Amino acid sequence: MPVVNRVTEVLIVGGGPGGLAAAVAARLEGLEVMVVDRRRPPIDKACGEGLMPDGLAVLRDLGVELGAGQKQAFRGIRYIDGETVAEGRFPEVAGAGVRRLHLHQCLVRRAEELGVDLRWGVRVEKLSDSGVETQDGPVNARWIVGADGLRSRVRHWAGLEAAASKWQRFGVRRHFRLQPWSDCVEVYWADGCEAYVTPVAADEIGIAVLWSGRKARFDRLMESFPTLANRLEGAEVVSRDRGCGPLRQRSKAVTRGHLALIGDAAGYVDAITGEGLSIAFHQATALAMALRQGDLALYARRCRDITRLPDAMTQLLLWIERRPALRRRVVRALAREPAIFSRLLAVHCRALPVRGLVLETAPRLLWRLVQS
Numbered sequence: 492m493p494v495v496n497r498v499t500e501v502l503i504v505g506g507g508p509g510g511l512a513a514a515v516a517a518r519l520e521g522l523e524v525m526v527v528d529r530r531r532p533p534i535d536k537a538c539g540e541g542l543m544p545d546g547l548a549v550l551r552d553l554g555v556e557l558g559a560g561q562k563q564a565f566r567g568i569r570y571i572d573g574e575t576v577a578e579g580r581f582p583e584v585a586g587a588g589v590r591r592l593h594l595h596q597c598l599v600r601r602a603e604e605l606g607v608d609l610r611w612g613v614r615v616e617k618l619s620d621s622g623v624e625t626q627d628g629p630v631n632a633r634w635i636v637g638a639d640g641l642r643s644r645v646r647h648w649a650g651l652e653a654a655a656s657k658w659q660r661f662g663v664r665r666h667f668r669l670q671p672w673s674d675c676v677e678v679y680w681a682d683g684c685e686a687y688v689t690p691v692a693a694d695e696i697g698i699a700v701l702w703s704g705r706k707a708r709f710d711r712l713m714e715s716f717p718t719l720a721n722r723l724e725g726a727e728v729v730s731r732d733r734g735c736g737p738l739r740q741r742s743k744a745v746t747r748g749h750l751a752l753i754g755d756a757a758g759y760v761d762a763i764t765g766e767g768l769s770i771a772f773h774q775a776t777a778l779a780m781a782l783r784q785g786d787l788a789l790y791a792r793r794c795r796d797i798t799r800l801p802d803a804m805t806q807l808l809l810w811i812e813r814r815p816a817l818r819r820r821v822v823r824a825l826a827r828e829p830a831i832f833s834r835l836l837a838v839h840c841r842a843l844p845v846r847g848l849v850l851e852t853a854p855r856l857l858w859r860l861v862q863s
């Protein structure tokens with residue numbers, strides 16, 4: 492259907508998880524919403540596909556049903572560094588591995604149910620005074636939301652792009668028909684790269700590899716993880732490799748006038764902590780509330796609260812990742828203090844306040860680091 496001369500209250504550029512969650516949340520606030528995406532559903536993307544417990548809770552509040560058979564629960568995170576294994580558990584509620592294709596279908600279904608005007612195969616080409624120009628014509632809107640991902644053009648057109656980082660990290664993923672052997676997301680550490688194993692179904696696992704430096708291929712990267720590579724020997728590959736990067740993209744601000752950015756478009760540090768989706772879902776509800784009140788400053792403030800801790804944790808982990816000797820010590824310390832690892836995870840998925848972490852956990856972890 493052409494979009495020529497359409498007028499809407501909220502126009503969302505990008506129908507990925509961030510854009511669709513924002514559309515659902517805005518409809519629930521009673522707003523009229525249109526989403527345009529240059530691709531057609533279901534949309535796949537390079538991703539570790541692990542949803543943290545707090546991200547799952549937001550999806551539930553938005554009425555997005557993931558269905559029982561199409562997701563696989565995980566109860567914590569396991570770090571594997573050579574012979575050292577450290578494991579942290581979520582406090583009560585589990586996270587879930589969900590294939591991107593399935594997640595996308597569920598979000599689309601919920602958006603359709605609520606009457607979001609979804610326009611697939613429509614590329615936005617620039618911003619205009621009253622909305623955007625697409626290849627099919629203009630769309631006018633009171634509010635524009637840039638949910639167009641890591642390399643957001645909306646962020647660029649709005650003058651919100653910050654300088655690129657010289658430190659480049661990339662990601663690539665592949666799926667295997669294999670029964671998950673763990674009820675955790677496993678992170679295998681090697682110098683300069685990590686492999687994330689996420690159970691996504693009763694008979695399927697996804698592997699995402701993140702690394703620093705130049706572009707590389709999945710098979711080449713797997714040479715750094717011989718134990719994991721052995722486990723995968725002979726397993727059927729059930730997806731096409733998908734890559735992504737450079738991962739670090741920054742924005743100067745998340746709003747300008749009547750425009751707001753959400754998800755990766757709003758700025759992205761790295762996938763090392765596996766919470767991009769959860770952040771986008773939290774932002775979606777914050778944005779919808781701000782749009783209903785007609786005040787994007789509310790969103791900007793809430794966004795800072797949502798991203799402050801994850802960004803700090805991600806920066807810290809990246810700093811450690813670049814120092815292999817320190818990284819090994821940290822994993823050894825966490826292996827000796829599983830309760831601390833679990834506590835860090837609880838803060839990470841917003842089940843515990845950060846205050847307790849600084850006062851009690853950090854000194855103990857530092858002491859263990861000295862000993863390791």
Ligand SMILES: Cc1cc2nc3c(=O)[nH]c(=O)nc-3n(C[C@H](O)[C@H](O)[C@H](O)COP(=O)(O)OP(=O)(O)OC[C@H]3O[C@@H](n4cnc5c(N)ncnc54)[C@H](O)[C@@H]3O)c2cc1C
Binds near residue numbers: 529534755
């Ligand atoms: C290797 C890797 C592993 C990851 N692992 C995890 C994990 O385990 N857990 C987790 O929570 N997060 C993870 N992430 C992060 C997560 O994938 C992202 O945070 C998430 O996809 C962001 O969603 P989004 O909707 O903002 O962007 P996207 O999913 O990128 O969606 C953007 C949409 O905008 C559309 N678009 C772009 N330009 C235009 C245009 N001009 N006109 C119209 N449409 C347009 C695109 O077609 C796309 O559909 C990982 C990321 C990587 C790279």
